[in-house]
Amino acid sequence: MLVLKHIPVRSFNENIAYINKDCTIYKVDNIKSLTRIEIHGGTKPVFAFLQIVDNKMVRPDELGLNTEAFAQMGLPEGSKITLTLTPPAPSLNAVKRKISGNVLSAKDYAAIVNDISENRYSNMDIASFLVAMNSFITPNEILDLTEALRGDKSIDWGSEDIVADYQCMDEIPGNKVDLIITAIVAAYGLPMPKIVSSSSLSGATILDTMKTLANVSIDTRSLKKQVLERRGAIVDAEKIEICEADRIISRVEQQNGLSTLERGVASLLANKLATGITHLLIDIPVGPRARIKNSAEAMHLRKIIEYVGDMLGLYVDVTITDGSEPIGAGVGAALEARDVLKVLKNREDAPDDLREKALFMAGRILEFDPKLRGGQGYLVAKELLKSGKAFDVFDMILKTQGKVESSQLGHLTRDVVAEKDGTVARINTAFISRIVILAGAGQYAGAGVDIFRKSGESVMAGDILYRIYSCNQNDFAFVTSMIENGKNGFDIE
Amino acid sequence: MLVLKHIPVRSFNENIAYINKDCTIYKVDNIKSLTRIEIHGGTKPVFAFLQIVDNKMVRPDELGLNTEAFAQMGLPEGSKITLTLTPPAPSLNAVKRKISGNVLSAKDYAAIVNDISENRYSNMDIASFLVAMNSFITPNEILDLTEALRGDKSIDWGSEDIVADYQCMDEIPGNKVDLIITAIVAAYGLPMPKIVSSSSLSGATILDTMKTLANVSIDTRSLKKQVLERRGAIVDAEKIEICEADRIISRVEQQNGLSTLERGVASLLANKLATGITHLLIDIPVGPRARIKNSAEAMHLRKIIEYVGDMLGLYVDVTITDGSEPIGAGVGAALEARDVLKVLKNREDAPDDLREKALFMAGRILEFDPKLRGGQGYLVAKELLKSGKAFDVFDMILKTQGKVESSQLGHLTRDVVAEKDGTVARINTAFISRIVILAGAGQYAGAGVDIFRKSGESVMAGDILYRIYSCNQNDFAFVTSMIENGKNGFDIE
Numbered sequence: 001m002l003v004l005k006h007i008p009v010r011s012f013n014e015n016i017a018y019i020n021k022d023c024t025i026y027k028v029d030n031i032k033s034l035t036r037i038e039i040h041g042g043t044k045p046v047f048a049f050l051q052i053v054d055n056k057m058v059r060p061d062e063l064g065l066n067t068e069a070f071a072q073m074g075l076p077e078g079s080k081i082t083l084t085l086t087p088p089a090p091s092l093n094a095v096k097r098k099i100s101g102n103v104l105s106a107k108d109y110a111a112i113v114n115d116i117s118e119n120r121y122s123n124m125d126i127a128s129f130l131v132a133m134n135s136f137i138t139p140n141e142i143l144d145l146t147e148a149l150r151g152d153k154s155i156d157w158g159s160e161d162i163v164a165d166y167q168c169m170d171e172i173p174g175n176k177v178d179l180i181i182t183a184i185v186a187a188y189g190l191p192m193p194k195i196v197s198s199s200s201l202s203g204a205t206i207l208d209t210m211k212t213l214a215n216v217s218i219d220t221r222s223l224k225k226q227v228l229e230r231r232g233a234i235v236d237a238e239k240i241e242i243c244e245a246d247r248i249i250s251r252v253e254q255q256n257g258l259s260t261l262e263r264g265v266a267s268l269l270a271n272k273l274a275t276g277i278t279h280l281l282i283d284i285p286v287g288p289r290a291r292i293k294n295s296a297e298a299m300h301l302r303k304i305i306e307y308v309g310d311m312l313g314l315y316v317d318v319t320i321t322d323g324s325e326p327i328g329a330g331v332g333a334a335l336e337a338r339d340v341l342k343v344l345k346n347r348e349d350a351p352d353d354l355r356e357k358a359l360f361m362a363g364r365i366l367e368f369d370p371k372l373r374g375g376q377g378y379l380v381a382k383e384l385l386k387s388g389k390a391f392d393v394f395d396m397i398l399k400t401q402g403k404v405e406s407s408q409l410g411h412l413t414r415d416v417v418a419e420k421d422g423t424v425a426r427i428n429t430a431f432i433s434r435i436v437i438l439a440g441a442g443q444y445a446g447a448g449v450d451i452f453r454k455s456g457e458s459v460m461a462g463d464i465l466y467r468i469y470s471c472n473q474n475d476f477a478f479v480t481s482m483i484e485n486g487k488n489g490f491d492i493e
Numbered sequence: 494m495l496v497l498k499h500i501p502v503r504s505f506n507e508n509i510a511y512i513n514k515d516c517t518i519y520k521v522d523n524i525k526s527l528t529r530i531e532i533h534g535g536t537k538p539v540f541a542f543l544q545i546v547d548n549k550m551v552r553p554d555e556l557g558l559n560t561e562a563f564a565q566m567g568l569p570e571g572s573k574i575t576l577t578l579t580p581p582a583p584s585l586n587a588v589k590r591k592i593s594g595n596v597l598s599a600k601d602y603a604a605i606v607n608d609i610s611e612n613r614y615s616n617m618d619i620a621s622f623l624v625a626m627n628s629f630i631t632p633n634e635i636l637d638l639t640e641a642l643r644g645d646k647s648i649d650w651g652s653e654d655i656v657a658d659y660q661c662m663d664e665i666p667g668n669k670v671d672l673i674i675t676a677i678v679a680a681y682g683l684p685m686p687k688i689v690s691s692s693s694l695s696g697a698t699i700l701d702t703m704k705t706l707a708n709v710s711i712d713t714r715s716l717k718k719q720v721l722e723r724r725g726a727i728v729d730a731e732k733i734e735i736c737e738a739d740r741i742i743s744r745v746e747q748q749n750g751l752s753t754l755e756r757g758v759a760s761l762l763a764n765k766l767a768t769g770i771t772h773l774l775i776d777i778p779v780g781p782r783a784r785i786k787n788s789a790e791a792m793h794l795r796k797i798i799e800y801v802g803d804m805l806g807l808y809v810d811v812t813i814t815d816g817s818e819p820i821g822a823g824v825g826a827a828l829e830a831r832d833v834l835k836v837l838k839n840r841e842d843a844p845d846d847l848r849e850k851a852l853f854m855a856g857r858i859l860e861f862d863p864k865l866r867g868g869q870g871y872l873v874a875k876e877l878l879k880s881g882k883a884f885d886v887f888d889m890i891l892k893t894q895g896k897v898e899s900s901q902l903g904h905l906t907r908d909v910v911a912e913k914d915g916t917v918a919r920i921n922t923a924f925i926s927r928i929v930i931l932a933g934a935g936q937y938a939g940a941g942v943d944i945f946r947k948s949g950e951s952v953m954a955g956d957i958l959y960r961i962y963s964c965n966q967n968d969f970a971f972v973t974s975m976i977e978n979g980k981n982g983f984d985i986e
Contacts, residue, residue, distance in 0.1 A: 007550070008546060008547035008550070009544050009545065009547075010544060010545040011544050011548070020503065027937065027965075051503060051505070052503040053503075054501035054502075054503070054504065055501045057502070057550065059510065066544075067547065084967060085935075088749065092749070096750070099627050101628065120746065122616070123615070124616045124617055124619070124620035124749050125620070126616070126617070127624075128621070128749060128751060130621075131620075131624035131625055134592050135592070241528045246862055255615065256585070256618055257581065257616050258592075258621060306560070443519075443520045444520065469814035474575075478577065
């Protein structure tokens with residue numbers, strides 16, 4: 001018996017158990033690599049990986065658990081627990097078969113996903129699974145994976161016939177149409193619960209943008225109430241307890257950039273199914289610097305989405321858009337929120353491309369409603385925006401979730417200017433995204449890039465192409481040194 | 494600037510940096526997944542992964558480093574350091590190309606191995622690399638990987654023409670011929686420095702067996718002295734600073750069982766090259782439950798070994814042996830040491846198969862010596878054993894390394910008996926290995942299995958097939974419950 005202790009360390013994904021090198025029960029001398037253990041004493045066994053402590057952080061008669069594992073244990077500190085060494089999760093045999101190029105069964109995927117949700121997979125194991133799927137996966141396997149990931153918890157929207165959502169398959173800088181679309185669709189009266197996963201590695205997510213305007217940390221109960229009343233919500237997936245295993249896998253994907261389109265489809269559709277969506281509009285941006293490079297790839301992706309959606313009873317409408325350039329002017333949470341509000345407030349300086357994209361997408365979603373005549377969606381959406389109704393509904397959504405004070409833009413700025421006269425031939429979106437990340441947009445809402453010029457516009461030497469905002473000297477030094485290397489992401493011809 | 498603190502936690506493989514949630518310099522709010530950082534202030538940057546601490550384990554103005562990272566930093570506690578977010582290691586792009594099925598260049602492998610040795614790869618990254626190589630790798634890539642892994646540090650044996658070693662490509666239970674071979678070869682006068690990596694997941698390694706007889710933790714300087722004087726040594730690779738990257742990769746392989754034969758060849762030959770071996774005898778056991786199942790696989794493996802060995806100037810002799818059954822009687826460190834000593838002391842109850850295998854292998858190594866007439870190796874080896882010279886040399890090796898008191902066998906024992914009369918048709922080596930691990934052989938030298946009967950022997954119901962030794966109630970409960978499931982690994986017909 002060891003005594004349970006909470007070591008308040010957040011390790012992201014892995015359960016860690018800390019054991020003293022002089023542990024009274026368990027001989028740790030020979031432990032030379034990550035060792036899997038099973039901890040007993042709670043309602044069900046908790047799986048964790050051992051690390052050895054050489055000081056009093058945990059005493060020889062204690063077992064420390066990091067925050068993740070301690071929460072799963074569900075016992076107070078001081079509880080008596082026992083531990084056993086545990087073999088690798090049984091479903092890892094299926095992963096090995098996948099590595100060897102085999103087709104796995106629905107049962108295999110269910111077992112893998114179940115073991116992942118019980119934290120029996122190390123991050124290494126998950127990475128192995130992802131790479132194995134990367135080399136070869138059949139459409140049926142994607143379907144099986146989707147069903148497994150979907151899990152058994154889902155949100156029930158009662159008597160609603162249509163519960164809509166919009167999802168873009170890529171991160172195009174500045175593309176925060178989601179907030180505008182939600183406002184318009186909710187203003188029309190269709191329920192649209194946007195449940196967004198956060199990602200620390202991209203510049204700024206929809207969630208970061210929304211966070212600069214309102215609280216996003218809402219539980220399932222409040223979410224349901226809000227959507228039934230206000231018809232819209234934009235919230236963090238963290239508190240909505242669905243697709244646990246998918247969240248764990250996604251963190252590993254984010255970390256090492258292993259995501260594939262196939263896995264992305266399974267993840268997306270599993271989440272949408274679990275959130276109770278009935279109708280989904282999917283946006284596939286295509287561009288030379290986008291995730292999907294050409295229309296053949298986009299078509300391949302569309303077919304998979306349609307196949308899996310149809311098999312699982314989710315109505316999916318896929319649209320292919322131009323992903324070659326940033327959308328709107330601001331990139332970064334506070335700047336994007338500014339653009340969103342400009343559009344919703346019908347401000348004259350609102351970015352045209354952002355408004356048009358939002359209207360087009362919202363229009364297609366409105367047409368999910370059988371009562372609406374074909375081709376009317378765009379016009380209805382435009383009317384809802386122009387009349388201010390979309391803004392009013394959006395403002396109500398913010399108030400319901402809990403408005404927050406708006407974020408200050410970063411105090412450190414740097415203007416990047418055209419080095420010659422000419423016309424902007426193209427903007428390298430991947431470059432802009434890197435600038436945004438380096439500027440600190442992952443950490444600070446006020447960091448980002450404000451784009452002054454778009455492709456096709458003529459510029460004179462010295463004109464500002466974009467302005468960088470940083471909140472922190474470190475980030476600012478980093479990002480300016482990158483700019484000073486000579487490139488700035490704009491081709492002027 | 495943050496203040497450096499040592500958090501004495503051993504995490505096996507990954508550098509971990511602990512930062513307080515209220516860190517005064519770095520805003521951690523938005524960190525949601527494993528984040529890579531670069532720590533400056535020492536002689537060179539140290540790479541680590543961030544974990545967030547919610548209590549005073551590290552203060553807001555401190556950065557904690559686990560034992561691995563702290564050692565690399567090479568600074569005392571209290572030193573001022575800075576940190577920056579760092580992008581994934583550049584060579585991960587090559588890993589992604591490998592995942593997509595491309596052939597990598599020598600330069601790619603060199604870059605990957607270098608980044609791994611600098612701890613820029615997470616365990617996930619390494620697992621991805623391993624799985625990617627698993628699906629497809631060319632012989633030339635194995636060669637490039639071997640060269641990269643070999644590194645630039647190696648042991649120089651001065652004027653020795655032949656420095657020999659023996660390596661078995663599998664772990665056959667009880668196969669601790671290595672110790673006997675080393676004794677015979679050293680008694681003959683050829684230098685044989687056995688540098689062994691430890692592995693916590695297998696039952697007992699050569700190293701565990703040697704540890705029950707002598708100290709194995711010896712640095713390169715003492716090793717050289719000993720081998721030049723005594724002609725033999727059996728030591729832990731841990732203190733011999735070669736093939737750092739390979740050691741890191743091996744830990745990940747051990748942990749998730751991702752090892753492939755191809756990677757195994759690269760790892761083996763890189764290590765042998767770095768230890769300055771000139772002549773290597775490789776033993777490929779073939780058997781239905783062994784790693785190599787049939788002679789076609791063995792032949793494939795032999796060709797790769799010969800190709801890479803020839804290209805890198807290492808003389809390799811490959812022999813294929815029977816891997817279908819355990820060798821010797823004891824499995825587990827103390828039991829195997831007992832068998833080894835029985836053979837070296839020419840005891841009548843020494844296991845025949847262990848002695849014969851050792852003589853055969855030692856004989857082949859002796860024939861590396863051009864002075865020895867072809868076919869004489871076995872006879873010379875036998876003479877060295879019979880005369881007691883091998884034992885004397887072995888005893889001198891033990892004394893030089895530092896003899897230790899012999900380990901007690903586990904006090905908890907269980908006899909597994911034949912359930913009917915008949916003949917032992919076959920022994921399931923994989924089953925026996927699992928019993929040995931469950932009995933606690935990874936942790937306790939005294940744990941293991943003593944095998945009383947071999948294939949072909951006739952038994953009567955109630956005869957002891959093998960005896961299990963455990964040192965710990967937990968392990969003993971585990972292993973006996975496995976036996977009580979009806980199977981015992983012996984087929985009696």
